[in-house]
Amino acid sequence: MRWLLGVTAVFYRLKVRATGTWSRRGVSGLSRALVYEKHGDPAASLGLENLKLPDLGATGVHVKMLAAPINPSDLNMIQGTYALLPDLPAVGGNEGVGQVLKVGSKVTRLRPGDWVIPADAGLGTWRTEVVAQEDLLLKVPSDIPIESAATLGVNPCTAYRMLLDFEALTPGDSVIQNAANSGVGQAVIQIARAMGIRTINVVRDRPDIQTLMDRLTLLGADHVIPEEMLRKPEMKDLFRSVPKPRLALNCVGGKSTTEMLRHLEHGGTMVTYGGMSKQPVTVPVSALIFNDVTLRGFWVTQWKRDHALNKEAMNEMIASLCTLIRQGKMTPPACKQTPLEEYRVAVEESMKPFSSSKQILVM
Ligand SMILES: NC(=O)c1ccc[n+]([C@@H]2O[C@H](COP(=O)([O-])OP(=O)(O)OC[C@H]3O[C@@H](n4cnc5c(N)ncnc54)[C@H](OP(=O)(O)O)[C@@H]3O)[C@@H](O)[C@H]2O)c1
Numbered sequence: 001m002r003w004l005l006g007v008t009a010v011f012y013r014l015k016v017r018a019t020g021t022w023s024r025r026g027v028s029g030l031s032r033a034l035v036y037e038k039h040g041d042p043a044a045s046l047g048l049e050n051l052k053l054p055d056l057g058a059t060g061v062h063v064k065m066l067a068a069p070i071n072p073s074d075l076n077m078i079q080g081t082y083a084l085l086p087d088l089p090a091v092g093g094n095e096g097v098g099q100v101l102k103v104g105s106k107v108t109r110l111r112p113g114d115w116v117i118p119a120d121a122g123l124g125t126w127r128t129e130v131v132a133q134e135d136l137l138l139k140v141p142s143d144i145p146i147e148s149a150a151t152l153g154v155n156p157c158t159a160y161r162m163l164l165d166f167e168a169l170t171p172g173d174s175v176i177q178n179a180a181n182s183g184v185g186q187a188v189i190q191i192a193r194a195m196g197i198r199t200i201n202v203v204r205d206r207p208d209i210q211t212l213m214d215r216l217t218l219l220g221a222d223h224v225i226p227e228e229m230l231r232k233p234e235m236k237d238l239f240r241s242v243p244k245p246r247l248a249l250n251c252v253g254g255k256s257t258t259e260m261l262r263h264l265e266h267g268g269t270m271v272t273y274g275g276m277s278k279q280p281v282t283v284p285v286s287a288l289i290f291n292d293v294t295l296r297g298f299w300v301t302q303w304k305r306d307h308a309l310n311k312e313a314m315n316e317m318i319a320s321l322c323t324l325i326r327q328g329k330m331t332p333p334a335c336k337q338t339p340l341e342e343y344r345v346a347v348e349e350s351m352k353p354f355s356s357s358k359q360i361l362v363m
Contacts, residue, residue: 033127039080068096091124097149147332159187171196193220230259254279
């Protein structure tokens with residue numbers, strides 16, 4: 001899909017694979033980028049390279065990247081298992097925040113100094129600098145924490161849309177979600193809390209589960225439960241203090257999802273947006289017959305494309321999320337910053353289970 005890496009395609013490569021030292025570091029007109037030439041293990045497939053920046057032209061925007069997270073979909077793209085696969089070689093990373101350095105003469109919405117995030121997947125954000133067309137970038141306020149800006153465009157947007165677009169929830173209603181400690185899950189907890197919606201948060205058991213439960217409770221989670229509890233009679237006690245959920249958000253698949261479905265309110269909706277266990281979704285027959293549940297899916301990339309011409313919807317979402325951030329109602333996900341040069345450690349860390357921490361590359 002050539003369009004996907006429109007930005008990368010206009011780059012031409014200077015030196016092949018660097019080996020850890022950077023002889024041309026700081027040379028103007030060059031960007032250092034994490035490039036992969038074939039699909040495979042992410043840490044092994046990526047290499048730092050010097051890429052020459054294309055001319056700015058009248059409609060180009062020259063951006064210095066500041067920070068970019070490592071998300072599961074970035075890794076899946078490198079592994080070759082994601083729904084969108086760019087032409088290779090490609091630069092890794094689909095979201096992040098950068099600062100505008102220079103704009104072409106016909107650029108109207110952006111000015112030097114502005115902070116920007118990608119408007120779509122495929123920008124290749126794991127690099128120091130990029131020249132992109134204006135319509136591939138969205139302006140975000142520069143008075144929010146850099147970790148919030150770097151992680152704003154995918155997970156909080158996904159959480160926001162899923163809470164708003166599938167069920168007409170009102171204060172007091174409840175939502176159940178698995179992988180509640182994920183980036184999306186943390187955003188769901190905080191946005192739901194701001195909307196007056198109660199959350200039942202399912203996490204995988206681990207030796208220090210109480211620490212995780214406390215952390216999610218501090219974020220605003222009403223209930224945090226280990227996955228095993230979904231199968232226990234104690235769930236009846238829980239539903240004495242909170243209404244049965246009208247919305248279930250599924251990021252896992254397999255048993256976790258099947259059990260979660262059993263607790264959905266009659267006529268409720270389950271939205272699947274991730275498949276971290278790599279297991280299919282198995283629906284209990286009773287959930288369909290006696291509870292008439294609806295199964296839906298959501299992909300934020302598709303939503304952004306469907307709304308590319310409707311800037312109002314996108315601007316409203318970004319503005320609402322930034323208001324929550326400024327009000328201290330939405331914090332960035334628990335994260336660890338790593339310099340771009342040390343990407344290998346960050347990529348390996350991001351693939352470990354039970355880490356509960358997002359890796360953010362800083363440039
Ligand atoms: N459809 C969309 O538009 C959309 C948008 C954003 C994200 N996503 C998807 O949502 C998922 C989460 O993304 P994120 O950035 O929020 O992730 P993240 O912050 O990296 O968190 C990953 C989550 O997955 C859990 N997990 C990992 N391996 C698992 C397994 N084998 N079984 C069950 N749970 C497992 C982790 O729990 P532990 O702590 O227990 O390991 C953690 O909660 C990904 O699949 C991503 O692609 C989809």
